[in-house]
Amino acid sequence: MTVKQLATFSMTLAFLLxxxxxxxxxxxxxxxxxxxxxxxDLNRIDTMEISLSRKxxxxxxxxxxxxxxxxxxxxxxxxxxDYARLMSAICRPLSSGIFKERRQHDLARKYxxxxxxxxxxxxxYTELELIGCGMMTNTIGPDIPQxxxxxxxxxxxxxxxxxxWTRLINxxxxxxxxxxxxxxxxxxxxxxxxxxxxxxxxxxxxxxRKEYEAAIQSNNQKLEKHAEQHKLHMWLEIFPKGAEKxxxxxxxxxxxxxxxxxxxxxNFPDKEAKARIIEAVEKxxx
Numbered sequence: 001m002t003v004k005q006l007a008t009f010s011m012t013l014a015f016l017l018x019x020x021x022x023x024x025x026x027x028x029x030x031x032x033x034x035x036x037x038x039x040x041d042l043n044r045i046d047t048m049e050i051s052l053s054r055k056x057x058x059x060x061x062x063x064x065x066x067x068x069x070x071x072x073x074x075x076x077x078x079x080x081x082d083y084a085r086l087m088s089a090i091c092r093p094l095s096s097g098i099f100k101e102r103r104q105h106d107l108a109r110k111y112x113x114x115x116x117x118x119x120x121x122x123x124x125y126t127e128l129e130l131i132g133c134g135m136m137t138n139t140i141g142p143d144i145p146q147x148x149x150x151x152x153x154x155x156x157x158x159x160x161x162x163x164x165w166t167r168l169i170n171x172x173x174x175x176x177x178x179x180x181x182x183x184x185x186x187x188x189x190x191x192x193x194x195x196x197x198x199x200x201x202x203x204x205x206x207x208x209r210k211e212y213e214a215a216i217q218s219n220n221q222k223l224e225k226h227a228e229q230h231k232l233h234m235w236l237e238i239f240p241k242g243a244e245k246x247x248x249x250x251x252x253x254x255x256x257x258x259x260x261x262x263x264x265x266x267n268f269p270d271k272e273a274k275a276r277i278i279e280a281v282e283k284x285x286x
Contacts, residue, residue, distance in 0.1 A: 030079045038082045045089045061099045084115045084122040088129045095133040108134040154250045161243045176229040186219050188212045252284035
């Protein structure tokens with residue numbers, strides 16, 4: 001299955017799961033009031049991004065920074081998953097080059113780091129998205145960081161990518177089968193005479209109703225896991241290739257420090273990728 005097909009399947013199944021009241025990820029849910037507030041602020045960010053994309057838009061980076069700081073300050077002590085998704089949305093225009101200022105990338109980095117300093121508190125998906133839109137260090141151009149500043153950023157960038165990469169690898173279920181047969185609804189016990197997908201409340205017999213509810217719960221868990229693994233495999237096709245190329249590029253740029261790189265890769269679970277990275281960097285700096 002292609003990445004595009006995986007994405008389409010995952011999104012379709014996710015909507016179906018959400019429609020059943022299932023939210024996968026394992027993170028605390030916001031209160032209804034906070035969730036409503038989150039949606040309002042997300043809409044504000046989306047509206048701002050659309051406005052900035054117009055050809056006749058006045059793109060004032062300082063004004064956008066003030067707007068972003070307001071969102072950051074408001075949410076930094078609230079639900080961390082919501083906070084992370086909002087800051088990921090904030091980073092999108094900053095990483096797009098829309099402001100035509102070097103400082104926009106520094107701002108994207110600042111907002112991304114405000115979340116990525118505690119990456120295990122957010123979903124793997126938001127972590128990966130934040131890395132893509134906020135954690136980039138150039139190795140070419142007149143305004144790239146130099147010397148110790150470049151080395152500091154490089155180590156920071158690579159550590160963040162290796163964390164996400166490791167987390168992604170560990171989240172993959174080696175026994176998952178993409179061809180497993182799935183059911184979007186469950187048939188109640190035959191003796192009830194009801195069709196597939198009927199609401200449990202329709203079954204008057206308490207024992208049969210409980211049996212049916214248990215079957216629905218088990219099926220929902222299977223659907224949830226299947227959707228989760230599809231999405232993880234989609235990222236596994238995309239992220240490692242880019243991360244490997246990025247790490248090789250950074251450590252092939254002076255100041256050279258293969259010793260630091262090897263130390264960072266000590267406990268990295270993908271031994272083949274580890275060997276390729278080190279070999280490529282050592283070849284490039286000869």
